[in-house]
Amino acid sequence: MHFLHDLFEKQRPAFQKGGKFENFYYLFEAAETFAFTPPTTTPSKGAQVRDAVDLKRLMMTVVVAMIPCLLFGMWNAGYQHYTAFGKPHDFVGEFWFGLKYSLPIILVTYTAGGIVEVGFALVRKHAISPGFLVTGMLIPLVCPITIPLWQIALATIMAIVIAKEAFGGVGMNILNVALTARAILYFGYPLQISGEVWTADASGNIITAGMEGLVNGYSGATALAIVAQAKTPVLEALNAATSSWSPNMYSFENLFLGTVPGSLGETSTLMCLIGALILIVTGVGSWRIIASVFLGTFLTALLLNVLAVNEYMKLPAYYHLVMGGLAFGAVFMASDPVSAAHTEMGKWIYGLMIGFLTVIIRVFNPAYPEGIMLAILLMNVMAPLIDYYVVQANKNRRLKRATV
Amino acid sequence: MSEVKKLSKGFDINLAGKAQSTLAKTALPETCMIKPDDFVGMYRPKVFVKEGETVKAGTPLFQDKGLEGVMYCSPVSGEVVEVKRGEQRKLLGIKVLVDKTIDYVPFPKHTLSELSNLKKEEVLPTMLESGVWVQIIQRPYGIVADPNTSPKAIFISAFDTSPLAPDYEYLFKGQEINFQAGLEILSKIVKCPIHLGLNAKSEVSKIFTPYKNIKTHKFAGTHPAGNVGVHIHHVSPINNGELVWTLNPYGVIQIGKLFLEGKYDASRTVAVVGSEVQKPEYHQTFIGGCIDKLVANNLKSQNVRFVSGNVLTGTKLADGKDYLGFYDQQLSVVPEGNKPRFFLTEGWLAPVANRLSFHKALGLFSFLNPQKEYTLDTSLNGEEWAFVTTGTFEKVVPMDILPIQLLKAILANDYENMEALGIFEVIEEDLALCEFVDVSKQPVQAILREGLNMMREG
Numbered sequence: 004m005h006f007l008h009d010l011f012e013k014q015r016p017a018f019q020k021g022g023k024f025e026n027f028y029y030l031f032e033a034a035e036t037f038a039f040t041p042p043t044t045t046p047s048k049g050a051q052v053r054d055a056v057d058l059k060r061l062m063m064t065v066v067v068a069m070i071p072c073l074l075f076g077m078w079n080a081g082y083q084h085y086t087a088f089g090k091p092h093d094f095v096g097e098f099w100f101g102l103k104y105s106l107p108i109i110l111v112t113y114t115a116g117g118i119v120e121v122g123f124a125l126v127r128k129h130a131i132s133p134g135f136l137v138t139g140m141l142i143p144l145v146c147p148i149t150i151p152l153w154q155i156a157l158a159t160i161m162a163i164v165i166a167k168e169a170f171g172g173v174g175m176n177i178l179n180v181a182l183t184a185r186a187i188l189y190f191g192y193p194l195q196i197s198g199e200v201w202t203a204d205a206s207g208n209i210i211t212a213g214m215e216g217l218v219n220g221y222s223g224a225t226a227l228a229i230v231a232q233a234k235t236p237v238l239e240a241l242n243a244a245t246s247s248w249s250p251n252m253y254s255f256e257n258l259f260l261g262t263v264p265g266s267l268g269e270t271s272t273l274m275c276l277i278g279a280l281i282l283i284v285t286g287v288g289s290w291r292i293i294a295s296v297f298l299g300t301f302l303t304a305l306l307l308n309v310l311a312v313n314e315y316m317k318l319p320a321y322y323h324l325v326m327g328g329l330a331f332g333a334v335f336m337a338s339d340p341v342s343a344a345h346t347e348m349g350k351w352i353y354g355l356m357i358g359f360l361t362v363i364i365r366v367f368n369p370a371y372p373e374g375i376m377l378a379i380l381l382m383n384v385m386a387p388l389i390d391y392y393v394v395q396a397n398k399n400r401r402l403k404r405a406t407v
Numbered sequence: 408m409s410e411v412k413k414l415s416k417g418f419d420i421n422l423a424g425k426a427q428s429t430l431a432k433t434a435l436p437e438t439c440m441i442k443p444d445d446f447v448g449m450y451r452p453k454v455f456v457k458e459g460e461t462v463k464a465g466t467p468l469f470q471d472k473g474l475e476g477v478m479y480c481s482p483v484s485g486e487v488v489e490v491k492r493g494e495q496r497k498l499l500g501i502k503v504l505v506d507k508t509i510d511y512v513p514f515p516k517h518t519l520s521e522l523s524n525l526k527k528e529e530v531l532p533t534m535l536e537s538g539v540w541v542q543i544i545q546r547p548y549g550i551v552a553d554p555n556t557s558p559k560a561i562f563i564s565a566f567d568t569s570p571l572a573p574d575y576e577y578l579f580k581g582q583e584i585n586f587q588a589g590l591e592i593l594s595k596i597v598k599c600p601i602h603l604g605l606n607a608k609s610e611v612s613k614i615f616t617p618y619k620n621i622k623t624h625k626f627a628g629t630h631p632a633g634n635v636g637v638h639i640h641h642v643s644p645i646n647n648g649e650l651v652w653t654l655n656p657y658g659v660i661q662i663g664k665l666f667l668e669g670k671y672d673a674s675r676t677v678a679v680v681g682s683e684v685q686k687p688e689y690h691q692t693f694i695g696g697c698i699d700k701l702v703a704n705n706l707k708s709q710n711v712r713f714v715s716g717n718v719l720t721g722t723k724l725a726d727g728k729d730y731l732g733f734y735d736q737q738l739s740v741v742p743e744g745n746k747p748r749f750f751l752t753e754g755w756l757a758p759v760a761n762r763l764s765f766h767k768a769l770g771l772f773s774f775l776n777p778q779k780e781y782t783l784d785t786s787l788n789g790e791e792w793a794f795v796t797t798g799t800f801e802k803v804v805p806m807d808i809l810p811i812q813l814l815k816a817i818l819a820n821d822y823e824n825m826e827a828l829g830i831f832e833v834i835e836e837d838l839a840l841c842e843f844v845d846v847s848k849q850p851v852q853a854i855l856r857e858g859l860n861m862m863r864e865g
Contacts, residue, residue, distance in 0.1 A: 008747050036790055039747035044712075044785040047723035049835070049852040050842040051714050052420070052570075052741060055762035057789025058846045061797065130790060174793040174847070286766040289798055345796045345811060394812050398827040401807075405646035 011035045029124045033131035058173075061287055062136040068281035068288075069140050069335060072268035075261060077101030079271070080148045083202045083264050086249050087210060089218040104148050104207040105267055108155055113139040115156040119163045123172070132173035134180075138163070141181035141335060144268025145328065145376075146188065147200045149209045154192050158184040178383045179342045182376055189376070197372075199223030201264035220247035225264055227327045227365065227372040229253070233314045237322075240314070258325040268331060275330035288338045291350040296333035297324060299358020307366060315366050323362055332375035333357070337382075344386040346393040353389055357382045411607040412641050414628030414805040418765050418840055420570040422718070423780040424740075426678040428577050429688045435505065436696035438730075439482050440491075441468055442500040445733035446541070447856075448550040448863065449473070452498045456487045465512035465537050465671030468501045474553060480538025482673030482694040484510035500730070505693070511670035512537070519584060522591045522666060530595045534662065537671045541733070542658025546639065546651045548859050549834035558650040560599050560643050565615045565656060566606035568633035569717040569836075573678035573737050576612045577689065579656055583614045586656060588663030590618055597652070604638035614656075628805060630719075636837040640806040645832050657736065677701070677731065681718075681740035682782040683711045692731065698738055699728045706740065712785050714739040719839040720852070744786025765799060765844040792847040803840035808832060810841050814851065817858030825858050834859070 011034075017023045018031040035041070037059075045051050081097030116139045124131040142159055162184035167176045188196045200209045202223050210223055222244060233240035241253035257263055261271025269275075282288025304320035311317045323329065337343060337357050344353035357378045364374025371377065443452045450473025456462060462485065467478035481487075481503050489502040514533055517525070534540045535554060545552040552558070566575055579586065593601060600622055605611055607627035617623055624642055626632045635653045645651055657675060664672045673694040679701050680687045690701050698713060714721040715732040718739050722732055731738060763781040800810040808829045816824035835852040842851035 007749070038750055040750065040786065040788060041790060042745045042747045043787040043790070044743060044745050045787055046850060046853070049720065049850060050839055051712065051718040051721055051723065051739070051785055052422075052783035052843070053786070053788045053848065054766070054844045054846070055764040055788050056766045056846055057848065058792055058795060059789065061766070061795075061846050130792075132792075172793070174795040284767060286799070287797075340797045341795060345798070346809060347798075347801060350798075390812075394809060394828070397807065397809055397812075397829075401644075401646070401827065401829055404644060 008039055011038070026125060029128065029130060030121060033121070033124065036130070059133040059136070062133050064285050064287045065137045065282065065335070066140050068278040069144060069268065071274040071277045072144060072271065072331065072335075073105075073140070075271045075274045076144065076148075076267040076269075077105050079261060079263075080105060080203060080267065082262060084204070087202050087218060087221055087223070088205075088216045089248070090216075100203075101148065104203055105143065107152060108143045108146065108148070108150060108267070109140070111152045111156050112142045112159050115159045116142075116163055119160050119168070123168050127172075129172065134167075134173040135163075138180045138184075142184045144335075145181065145185045145266050145331065147196060147209075147265075148267050149200055149203045149207065150188070150195055154188060154195060155184075158187045158191070161187050174341055176341055177387075178380055179336050179339050182336055182380055182383075185376055186380060198228075201225065201266070218248040223264055225327065225372065226253045226258060226322075230315055230318055230322075230326075231365075231369070231372050235314065237314050237318045255322065255325065258322070266328060266331075269328035272325045272330040275334045279334040282334065282338065288334070289340065289343070289350055291347065292338045292343055292354040293333050295351050295354025296329075296337050296358045296361075299355035300324060300329060300362055301358070302355075303359045303362040307362065323365070327365075327373045328375050329361060332361075332379055336375075336379050342383040342386065344389045344393075346390050348396075349386070349389040349393045352393075353382055353386055356385070411625040411627050413607075414626060414632050414637065416802055416805040417568075417629035417631055418803050418844070419568070419629040420719070420763065420783070420843070421778070421780050422570050422680075422741075423682040423782050424680050424684050424687045425571055425780075426573060426680050426687045426689055426737075428574065430676070431679075431686070431688050431690045433690050433700050436692055436698075436700055437505055438488065438502055438697045439505060439693050439695045440500040440502045440697070440730040441479060441482065441695045441733065442730065443469070443479075443498050446471070446479070446551055448548060448860070452479070454490060454498060454501070456490070456501065458487055458490055460487045461485065462487060462503060463510045463512045464673060465514070467536070467538070468503075469498070471551070474551060476535050477540050477551060477554065478536055478538055479541060480512075480671055480673075482538075482671075482696075509674075511672075514665060514669045514671070516669035517666050519588055519591075519667065522588055522595075525592075525595055525666075527596050530592055530666075533665065534592070534596070537665055538673070539658070539662045539665050539671060542654055542661060544653045546636070546645055546653060546834070547831035548863055552650075552652050554596075556650055557597050558599055558652040560639075561593055561597065561601045561652045561654065562604065562635050562639050562642075563602070563654050563656060563659060564604045564633055564635040564638055566604070566609070566633045567717075567736075568606075568628075568630040569719055569839075570630070571678070571680040571687075571737065571739055572633070572717060573676075573680075573689070575656060576609075576614075578676050578678075578736065579614050579660060582660045582663075585660040585663035585667060586614050587618060588667050589659035589661070590621060590663075592662050592666055593654075593659070594620060600643075602638065602642055604633070604635065604642075606633065631803075631805065631837060631840065634836055636833055637805055640808075640832055647826060647831065655734065655736075675736065677735070678737040679705065679740070680737055681714075683707045683740040683742055694733055695730050697728065697730055698724065701738055702727050702740065708742065710743045710745070711740050712743045714741065718783070719843060720836045742782065742784040744784030744788075746786075748786070765803065765840075766846075787848050789846070789848050791849065794849060795847045797846055799844045799846075800838075800841045803844055804838065806832065806837070810838055810851075813858075814838075814841075814849075814854055817854055817861070820861065822862065825862060830855075830858055830862060 018028045081100030085092035166183035230237045245252040283290045304323040307316040360378035361374040452469040462481040485504040485506045491499040543552040607625035713724040716735040813828040
């Protein structure tokens, strides 16, 4: 690979100060550091050797952990389409359908985000952040496959500018960037990201009611939407919603496996757990946060069971864990190390609060069927406050020690 | 017997090139150099000798204008061949040509039983003049102790857990009497408890068996379990306004020898270790000895870095003719990492298992082979970024200290928070692993020193 490195180095003078492309130095640098770990060595004092992992590797590990969700999501998009239209289908056809409509979304997100990142790097004269490797994959996974490309591009750009670059770039953001993008879509273009938008028709658009070829009794509502409006016991309502065209679609097993409508990557709790396993084993994600979000959700749902005054509150607590985007949010969004609480004790509180708020929003807020997005964003804002008290406790222990 | 303190946090960097328990038959160094930069926080050295003068082992070479009376002495006898100065006449080092047989400055001799009758007034001046005082380090700050202060405790760590660290058992074999005498002398100069931190994982060696009036504590865990700062934190943490003195067993032995044999003996055994050393073993040399004899015909490759000390906290030496640091008991030789790595074959996307990481994002199955020895080079393995909090710092600091918050307080010049978050309890070596594991490749130890300097200057 020496020739490739030499080729790079030959171009360097043109990008350095006084060179023809000096304004594009950081683009050059990004390309080179992407291809080659730079030959920089450790300073003469201090740690003379360093851990083999760098930020890029760390980010890549998160992307790898998302791949099960992505692949499953692609297949599921096809599966949902063929089920809705009652057409005969096979595995390859289903996967191909999902691939055909999700790949453009991913490409557009990476391109739109990449342009912003490069632009900021050039103007602000800093290196190009590898953080976008993760964000660019997260955003498509939390959107429906029917999302218009221009919307996702716009949301990506706005989220990076508002949530990240405005705060100083990688490592400095308060809000999770990908969730900010989703929130922008959610509040800016609610028609395309809420309601029955999850299943695509043959040309990749949202299915409109009464469309030709749809199976009898079809409804694109998610499990969360169904239970939110349930007048009968919730499990019966879930059963009744799909009994005429896809029996048992909302059984606990199917919700766990993820063969239900929803955002591209969020439906399968199983795949999210595989991702969580990768993150935890590699030491990249915080098991404290992931576990505490699930725990907080479960405990809150149990509490509601005890206090139940309506059908939704009687929903078995374990259903909350597999419905909607809870698992995906817990594993990939809440555990984002930058926007989460930084202290170990703080991570428990942060996760439990996310779980608690998710259930509260789901059950008591008629406007938003899903609560995980808002819960995480709210706790992102609260995380520094949680840390403040944990740090304060550490300081107090030290002070107390001195006075004893 | 003391109970064992188990430390669950930390990380052992298992490098190739551990020293065998043998002593090489290398010749002693021809020159030695004492470098003021080895003494953290030295104000300004005042030099006593000129080029061409002859000195004995124990003749003062310079003193610190900020701490007058504490002498920094020649480790050997011979001719002062160079008083090396850099920009603005900054003293870089004093080089002494080593005599064939060492001539010592004479100091009063005592027997072991006589030591207990000595008084502080008799002991202290000898320690200050002879050069052994410099072995006493004061916390906070990790600087040479001020003889006019009195600490609340003295701590000695009897083991070293850092990468490729020398085995103290081997290093100090047969020095029991000197060690005991040194402890006796220390108890003369200050009236405070003396704590000895022992390794719970190994048998207590003869030299570190309990002495009267010495409190022993056992620690079990991975690096930094052997760091004296960790021992202090768990036994008698430093509160605001308190001082603790620390010594390496080498210092205690040197003090003991001074009073038993009446000489400043700066000879020492060092471990020459690392993946690039042909035969990693122990060598006899002096404090500040030239490394040329240690590495001659003893290297596997040419593109290497010589590190005085261990690879976590050590100092890069200029070349194979440079000099050991004052406090260092090991010379680590590792490959220089100054080559680019293609991202697919060796770089950040490569599926390689032979590179060491605290994160398991590399070498996912490394836990299957915990004994595996790694060869690490000096590559930074990435680019520097603003702190990305990944939660790993907390996993390698076995103390009730929040490293990220402390470092951020330093970066923000926030004196109040630095103090409240425990900056007085740590020096570079205690956070060295943070620097190693950091994915943002920040110079953690340099940042900490900056903070300590800020606090010291007020």
